[in-house]
Amino acid sequence: MSHPLAPDWLVEPLDHDALDPGVWPARAVRGEDGEIRIGGLSTAGLLEQYGSPLYLLDLDDVLERARRLEDTLSAALAVSGRTLRIHYATKALLAADVIRALDGLGWGFDVSSFGEWEWTRRAGANPQHIEYQGNNKSLHELRAALSHGVGQIVIDSAVEVERVAAVATELGISQEVMIRVNTGVHAGTHDYLATAREDQKFGVARADIPALAAEISRHQSLRLIGLHSHIGSQIVAPDGFVEATRRVLELYRDLQVDHPLTTLNIGGGFAIPYTSADPESNVEQIASMVGHEIDAFVTREGITLSTIACEPGRIVVGPAGITLYTVGTTKPVEVDYTTEAGSGVATRLYVSVDGGMSDNIRPALYGANYTVSLANRFATAPPALVRVVGSHCESGDIVIHDDYLPSDVTPGDVVAVAATGAYCHSLSSNYNALGRPALVVIEGGEARVAIAAETPDDVMARDLGLALGSLAAHPHSVGQETSGAERTDQA
Known part of the structure; x- marks a missing residue:
């Protein structure tokens, strides 16, 4: 009989010392x-x-998982003359050791803030292999990224078109950009993990994509190379991935009439099991079904699509x-x-x-x-x-x-x-x-x-009141207290 307070999915272990290989690191x-x-x-x-x-x-485990994932994705997506470009989602775990290990495999990187950009670049990643995302990129961070030769900027709103174009013009360069599409596909995950619902901050609505693409084409400093979609995280069922891919491909087909598109980014979000009751990642089926959808659509519609990109993170390091x-x-x-x-x-x-x-x-x-x-x-x-x-x-x-x-x-x-x-x-x-x-x-x-542990001194270091010695300026600061009796007498 199960414990009355236990959730239905939790099973009392037969062997308390066993480590489920589906959940724990391989070693x-x-x-x-x-x-x-x-x-x-x-x-x-x-x-x-x-x-x-x-x-x-376990960095050896990270590399083994990365290689297996690349093999799986390549077999399903790098077909019919297309190439696969993998960008590790640095937000999952950002550490120089991880960046360098994956860079050694030839992977690119997906960043979404100035801090992630700087960390990844300083770890030795080739800026041309970095894709810069985010819904609120400042002129400062765009200038830093473009001046160092960032690979692609993913446009997340109409406001960003003028912003990126202005920086690229200022630097005298032609910058590759992609548009993040809000496909409206609900990934069937936690609301905070679903990133393609209509009423949320990420991406551009499908109806607005043609006008945004036309605006990008008016700037000689920008080159629109493709479309991007990311529907959420912890995704096991392939249906959402397939439907989102279909919707983005339809936009891609229509836009390619006037724009030299080459790239489709299907995002990431592959799930991992956290407990023995959780399903496996199912990445093989997802990749296979998405690959089949892409191949069938490209063949049927006669469009040109040379590069498929994706952004795994959790499944590699989690x-x-x-x-x-x-x-x-x-x-x-x-x-x-x-x-x-x-x-x-x-x-x-x-x-x-x-x-x-x-x-x-x-x-x-x-x-x-x-x-x-x-x-x-x-x-x-x-x-x-x-x-x-x-x-x-x-x-x-x-x-x-x-x-x-x-x-x-x-x-x-x-x-x-x-x-x-x-x-x-x-x-x-x-x-x-x-x-x-x-x-x-x-x-x-x-x-x-x-990455080193933080000491109490590290935690307090940003408090300039402490760093500048403000304690010494107060008669009742630590180390200068008077006793209770003395305070009473003075009162």
Whole structure:
């Protein structure tokens, strides 16, 4: 009988020490001592060396996933003389080690802010292989990108046409641009992850595309090379991808009469499993069906389409990462429940760890589910339904909404959360003045710090009141307090 407080999808594990290969990194195994190891390295040892909490990323796993994905996409999309251009979505995880590894495969990069642009460029990526997105690009960032030879600018609104054209004219260059199309296709994902609904900020409505393309053609400093579509994230069903592709191809066909288009970008958003109950990514079927739609349409309509582009992110880095935490406190909480089978009181075990929503905001932001496992030892007690929570002053500070851990999980234990390689570090913050954890990459059986952990001094460094010594200007600042008795006497 399942726990009355557990969601329907959650199944009590038969083997508490097993690591589902569909969820955990490929080189994550449990050693003879019960510790989880990645790339042959003890997670407990890494935690002791680099601090807790800790992001870990198996860079060898990232590269293997990238190669397999490229093979899959190439087989489906790089057909009939067309080429495939892959832009890694840097927003998933931005680190020089990741950029350099994927650059070594010949990949390009998708950026959507000045910070992502600078980080990617400084990591060594060829600016011509960078695609610049975003719905609010400033003159400053456009000037920086165009002056360094950015590959493509993705136009997201009519306002941007004049803005990009002005910068390109100023620099005396001809800049390649694409138009992001709001296809109106609903991806069947979380509302915040769906990026092609009509009533939201991304893209240009289909009805407005012809006029926008005509406006671009009036500027000698701009060259419209294609159309772009991205319908959302965590997509498993191929239907949305296929329908969006069909709608963009229809626009592409009509525009090519007057514009020398060459490129169609189908976006990204391929899903990954976060729990054993989640479906696999299904990228093979998605790519196959999208490829078939493109090939059939191009053949039927007789149009020219030489390049297919896409923007994977999460599927490359997400499954290759885990986060380690140290348990601080545990607390059994009795909860009243009512189900179809009856009502009563059941216990949920709250497990508090030394991180939380500052290092993984997705459970609070999206209600995202994750998988947790004891990392420093074998399970020695029956499973208990747990809610893993962080150290922040928020009731919504939840790392794991529902999962099972051994009922004897105790302060000092180490727990690992799977599939945190994407959108955890990149969405991290300093809420409650916590420093962000280190990101450690594992490559060839060795570990190194990719991004350093933040100390309390790092977190406070931007406070100029502290940096300029304002404490010394106040008689009751730290280190200069008078005692309570002295204050009373003075009063």
